[in-house]
Amino acid sequence: MSRYVPLALALLAPLLLAGCYEDVTPTNYEPGVYKGETDPLLEKLESGDLREELDQRFETAATDR
Amino acid sequence: MARMKFLCDVERCIECNACVTACKNENEVPWGVNRRRVITLDDGEPGEKSVSVACMHCTDAPCAAVCPVDCFYTTTDGLVLHDKDLCIGCGYCFYACPFGAPQFPEESAFSQRGKMDKCTFCAGGPEDDNTDAEYEKYGANRIAEGKLPACAEMCSTKALLAGDGELVADIYLKRVMQRSGRPDTWGWQKAYGAGV
Amino acid sequence: MTTASPHTNGRAQNAHRRAMIWSLVLILAGAMIAPLSGYVYVAYAQDEAAWETNPRAETWRDVREGEGGYTSASGPYVTNNLIQNGGENWRNLRNGPVAGIVPWFMAISLLLIGGFHAIHGRNRIDQPLSGKKLLRWRPWERVLHWFTAITFIILAITGLSLLFGRAVLIPLMGHAGFAVWADFSKLLHNFIGPVFTAGVLVMIIAWVRYNIPDKVDLDWFRKAGGMGKQHASAGRMNGGEKAWFWFIAIAGGAVCITGLVLDFPGFGQDRGAMQLANLIHAVVGIAWVALAFGHIYIGTAGTEGAFEGMATGYVSEEWAAEHHDLWLEELRKENRIERPPSQTSPGPITGGATRPGSS
Numbered sequence: 047m048s049r050y051v052p053l054a055l056a057l058l059a060p061l062l063l064a065g066c067y068e069d070v071t072p073t074n075y076e077p078g079v080y081k082g083e084t085d086p087l088l089e090k091l092e093s094g095d096l097r098e099e100l101d102q103r104f105e106t107a108a109t110d111r
Numbered sequence: 112m113a114r115m116k117f118l119c120d121v122e123r124c125i126e127c128n129a130c131v132t133a134c135k136n137e138n139e140v141p142w143g144v145n146r147r148r149v150i151t152l153d154d155g156e157p158g159e160k161s162v163s164v165a166c167m168h169c170t171d172a173p174c175a176a177v178c179p180v181d182c183f184y185t186t187t188d189g190l191v192l193h194d195k196d197l198c199i200g201c202g203y204c205f206y207a208c209p210f211g212a213p214q215f216p217e218e219s220a221f222s223q224r225g226k227m228d229k230c231t232f233c234a235g236g237p238e239d240d241n242t243d244a245e246y247e248k249y250g251a252n253r254i255a256e257g258k259l260p261a262c263a264e265m266c267s268t269k270a271l272l273a274g275d276g277e278l279v280a281d282i283y284l285k286r287v288m289q290r291s292g293r294p295d296t297w298g299w300q301k302a303y304g305a306g307v
Numbered sequence: 308m309t310t311a312s313p314h315t316n317g318r319a320q321n322a323h324r325r326a327m328i329w330s331l332v333l334i335l336a337g338a339m340i341a342p343l344s345g346y347v348y349v350a351y352a353q354d355e356a357a358w359e360t361n362p363r364a365e366t367w368r369d370v371r372e373g374e375g376g377y378t379s380a381s382g383p384y385v386t387n388n389l390i391q392n393g394g395e396n397w398r399n400l401r402n403g404p405v406a407g408i409v410p411w412f413m414a415i416s417l418l419l420i421g422g423f424h425a426i427h428g429r430n431r432i433d434q435p436l437s438g439k440k441l442l443r444w445r446p447w448e449r450v451l452h453w454f455t456a457i458t459f460i461i462l463a464i465t466g467l468s469l470l471f472g473r474a475v476l477i478p479l480m481g482h483a484g485f486a487v488w489a490d491f492s493k494l495l496h497n498f499i500g501p502v503f504t505a506g507v508l509v510m511i512i513a514w515v516r517y518n519i520p521d522k523v524d525l526d527w528f529r530k531a532g533g534m535g536k537q538h539a540s541a542g543r544m545n546g547g548e549k550a551w552f553w554f555i556a557i558a559g560g561a562v563c564i565t566g567l568v569l570d571f572p573g574f575g576q577d578r579g580a581m582q583l584a585n586l587i588h589a590v591v592g593i594a595w596v597a598l599a600f601g602h603i604y605i606g607t608a609g610t611e612g613a614f615e616g617m618a619t620g621y622v623s624e625e626w627a628a629e630h631h632d633l634w635l636e637e638l639r640k641e642n643r644i645e646r647p648p649s650q651t652s653p654g655p656i657t658g659g660a661t662r663p664g665s666s
Binding site for chain 3: 145151152153162176181182199200201205208209210211213215217219221222223224295301
């Protein structure tokens with residue numbers, strides 16, 4: 047009986063060890079999909095006011111006068 | 112959805128390195144760390160071109176994909192930021208990055224590098240906006256103040272554009288039509304995918 | 308003479324036929340290949356034309372291919388090329404096949420070991436033990452073995468943590484918890500690696516003379532290391548031990564060298580070299596871990612009396628007769644058998660505890 051214990055363990059080990067890596071194809075991160083710690087900046091960016099401010103600033107800063 | 116992008120208009124860039132200086136000054140980056148650099152192709156020959164390069168904030172960022180501690184995160188408008196508290200300084204992001212953006216404060220034996228530092232699009236890090244803690248680790252957070260990256264804002268020839276990708280493209284296309292040349296959205300395909 | 312002429316005639320005919328066939332083949336192949344040479348000219352001419360008419364296209368093509376320029380920025384991590392394409396390849400290989408397929412080496416190894424143990428069971432010593440022991444591993448050899456063994460295990464755990472931690476450990480420990488462990492792992496891996504390399508180097512130098520392959524090893528492998536009904540002879544090192552030795556010397560050496568390339572940046576190695584080194588290090592390193600499972604199994608649970616040898620330095624005479632009969636014979640003949648201190652009383656069989664004079 048005891049000789050089947052290592053066999054069972056050996057069958058279990060591949061599942062634990064090899065099947066773990068998330069996927070073989072590399073992860074793709076889409077813009078806007080946020081993952082990570084809390085960053086207060088993210089809320090501000092969601093609000094839209096900041097967005098508008100930034101876009102206005104870009105227009106004034108980057109266009110030729 | 113807005114998508115922040117950098118674009119360097121190579122017909123305008125005059126290799127003055129003001130963007131590099133602005134970046135260093137704004138973020139007080141340590142000596143030897145270059146978040147932004149200007150590279151001149153065919154230096155001194157006819158057809159010389161200069162390009163200002165920093166982190167391009169890729170859509171499918173290779174640095175984020177290879178980071179063993181998963182310290183990168185993407186903001187809603189596509190900025191690739193990282194958490195220095197998690198970073199272990201393994202250098203993998205530097206191997207993977209197409210633009211050579213990740214920098215480290217040291218390069219010594221036993222791979223002692225210190226924490227990775229790179230362009231944040233002047234958007235700081237995960238700490239509270241514009242606190243000392245954030246400034247010390249990531250430099251300025253101009254985005255939170257409604258400002259754009261210092262490098263682009265003070266570019267004298269307006270070669271370096273930083274802002275929402277669509278607005279950047281609009282301005283750039285206008286310029287290209289005026290001067291009748293071919294557009295060179297340098298690095299965009301690499302950073303943002305084939306669609307741009 | 309007359310009998311030879313039809314013979315030579317036939318040979319001449321054969322030669323003619325062969326010449327004809329080959330000529331036809333040559334003509335056919337030439338007819339297919341020769342027109343393609345036009346493409347070479349066209350490609351070359353177009354290249355020339357592109358350079359003459361549009362140097363800008365050339366510039367951007369060079370950039371895409373990773374050509375560098377001049378930059379006034381300076382620092383250890385400043386590069387002068389706009390785009391390096393190797394990074395993306397490295398990322399796809401590392402996150403793809405290396406992380407997704409290579410761990411199966413370890414799984415298959417464990418599976419084979421478990422299956423073998425379940426079917427074959429422990430390799431026991433056939434003869435009853437008489438209690439007589441003899442020296443197999445000198446203290447310095449055991450210190451060397453356990454030094455590399457312990458550092459190897461530390462390197463394996465920390466190295467695997469760095470490659471698979473993101474997938475396996477972050478869900479368990481969280482980002483912050485794993486970052487602490489990964490930081491520690493990296494530190495340990497980077498400092499123990501060179502020390503381990505030194506251990507491996509000493510090991511290769513110390514044991515290479517026992518590991519020169521010979522005919523006995525072929526026979527040993529043919530008899531499956533004595534696992535079948537036949538007894539497989541072996542000298543001080545059997546065929547399996549020699550294979551393990553040469554795996555460590557060659558593949559292990561590659562792991563050590565690539566490890567040093569990664570561990571000591573600033574000797575002029577560029578990102579491309581580090582990417583390649585990293586891939587070799589990961590793939591061969593994991594294969595090493597997979598084979599080490601087998602080594603650990605054979606040395607502990609798999610073979611009765613084997614662990615004793617590396618733990619105490621002494622093996623039973625029956626174990627030696629079964630696994631290393633030629634070695635035992637040689638020791639007997641040269642009167643070099645060393646007994647443990649408790650058995651050193653002079654007797655007819657021991658032949659005195661003479662230390663080997665030379666070497």
